[in-house]
Amino acid sequence: MGHLAVCGTILQTPAPGQLQILPDALVLVDADGVIETVLAPTDSDYAAEKQAAKQSGALVELPAGQCLLPGMIDLHIHAPQWLQLGTGLDVPLEDWLQRYTFPLEAKYADIAFARRSYTSLVSTLLANGTTTGVYFASIHPAATRVLADICLALGQRALVGKVAMDHPDLCPAWYRDASAAEAATETRAFVDYVHSNAGNDSGRVLPVITPRCIPACTDDLLERLGALATETGCHVQTHCSESDWEHDHVLQRHGMTDALSLRRFGLLTRRTVLAHGTFVTDADLDAVGAAGAGFAHCPLSNAYLSDAVFPARRVLDHGVHAGLGTDIAGGHDASILATCRHAVMVSRLLESGVDASLPRGQRGRPGARIEPAEAFWLATAGGGQVLDLPIGLLAPGYRFDALAVEVPGNEFDSGDVGDRFQRIVFNAGREHIRKVWVDGAAVHPA
């Protein structure tokens, strides 16, 4: 018998666009937070297992009107930018960094400040249903350790990286690594810190090698971090072909696209998360696919900082790994369910086009849309695939990272589970997320 048993109707997407409905499923979770089995009411041992769990006090039964979903995976969060959420979206990316973002990130030299901000961020994300967060911290080793500690303490699955950025052309003197060597040494020390943390035996928090973006890093730094990725096998995260400026900058400096340049440095691996990818070429998709790397699609910040929309349909059709990111605070919404809606919305605008003064045939990209069940897959199983972790699906062998969600508009429920799923994707807010588990532990409400 399991450590925890949860009984409720599961809605999830084992493959892009494939909605799976498991009515009144019984999920048995072992003491390590791994799903042992998912039983249907028609299974012979269902009644006995449910009764046994009830007697031992291990059973959680979802009330009518709630559904059980896999936890949300946010592949791209700039943790220190939490305090500028919803502000400063009036200038292009290159100005946004200098005017708003670097000055704010520099403040995380102050540990007490970092602790207060990161505690607010992680607890808010858990309340929003984000069971796994992939974080860029700041350049500061101490504050980055604080972020990892807070994720451990509050129970979130997290991938955390000390940001590495040393290029004097882009990074101001008051906010950059002292040298490529020091940035690499500090990154290495942070990897060791996370791996050796006494509270992290299960590896719920993982370190990520984090070159901010090619324009912010010297080639020396990229080489050192690539070597570190090869040596340690750690995850890697960076930005990739985010905007006209960023994409063109790399083309000019390296004579090739971000993805191909990252590959040269050993930074395009099975565990690499590429944020944005707005301007990816077909050759990039081939390279990213061959490496088994994946994209963090950040649809809201597409509208503010990317100059175009990530071609999610094209990437899915290429079979390249992808998930979703809020891009806090280039995106102003801290919810991955909201990010699903934005992903559907921008895909529809990419499909239809936006400029009514053009003839229909010249306006958009026919067939570019993604459906709600595809956005949901990106937010869950797709994100798990990008990270090479057994998360994003409620199935045997996966971690029990899950949400109990009240279906919006439940008082007028038609009984159609497909409608319920759409209402969750399009309308569920923080108030509908009633319970959140990570690794089988209840982490929200606190």
Added chain:
Amino acid sequence: MGHLAVCGTILQTPAPGQLQILPDALVLVDADGVIETVLAPTDSDYAAEKQAAKQSGALVELPAGQCLLPGMIDLHIHAPQWLQLGTGLDVPLEDWLQRYTFPLEAKYADIAFARRSYTSLVSTLLANGTTTGVYFASIHPAATRVLADICLALGQRALVGKVAMDHPDLCPAWYRDASAAEAATETRAFVDYVHSNAGNDSGRVLPVITPRCIPACTDDLLERLGALATETGCHVQTHCSESDWEHDHVLQRHGMTDALSLRRFGLLTRRTVLAHGTFVTDADLDAVGAAGAGFAHCPLSNAYLSDAVFPARRVLDHGVHAGLGTDIAGGHDASILATCRHAVMVSRLLESGVDASLPRGQRGRPGARIEPAEAFWLATAGGGQVLDLPIGLLAPGYRFDALAVEVPGNEFDSGDVGDRFQRIVFNAGREHIRKVWVDGAAVHPA
């Protein structure tokens, strides 16, 4: 001394993009719900008026961290579609009407059903801060009266119309008016019902003449409703150049655009609300501007049903009246603050373009963006201007329709009121709306 006095920091936009901050303002409201005066702490009678209001029990002081905003105005709501919110957005407008929308609207022949649905809708909108709602009901006179009654009972300012639609080519036999004559007669009877309602002495609920859209109406019906608009001076609402299909349909049938055709029928007046307007021409803008009519910009449904983005920047620059609409349920979000964000977002995508495979110069419409303070103006004073009503601003002579809003992220407040305003526009949800007044009466929490 007023009937009500509210003290707090006002954030509002008297003109598009012009953010006005009135710290610790004291708003005195008379017994009819009209603002008598707005005093600043530096005004000589501020202290005495505040003290007098306190002694008489009329004073409401906003706690630190809350701001006072004008109420939100939603110019386009399909009330019966409330129950399909967040579902059925997978097909084009013409199919969406036949497959999902008309069958649902037809159910409002059942009064008990209508009462339950409309009560849920209106109370939700009030909780979301919508102090004025402009409603398309269904074709049913009885259910439309129910909607007006519910708005009266729950305290919302509302403009309500019985939908008129009689064209046998678009409207199914089981959901259309029996004849143009009957539709006009029923519209006339509904106007009289609202005007003579004993609970509506102040005229807080107004009737609207509501030809659904040109494709759904015969010319006979459009003529009769135009005559009724001329005779009664009532508001008019209809759809206008919403999508490729709708715009082209009218061009083919009438040899001219929606706006110009509506003008011929006497349906383009100072009190006409044109939903969408996605494909408006410059000649349309001249005609709409000359008539003093206005647009309900519905940015979210632009992405699903309109095939392009409403050119809000161009319309503002033309000086033509405009406000915002949720377009429930062609839009899946029932909040006008969320609609502000969507309006900013789609304007940015119109500006940048969406298709990364095009060169930057061919991708978007430079200069098409609107700023948060312009979206907020559309949601408040702009909507009031469209409706020709003294709402959307907290100033002498205006109705006291207002919200007390907790500023999101307040625990990290920088003290910058501009940042606070942006955080309200980009991040405030239902949980931040603490108190709602219409005509000086507290209507939420109930």
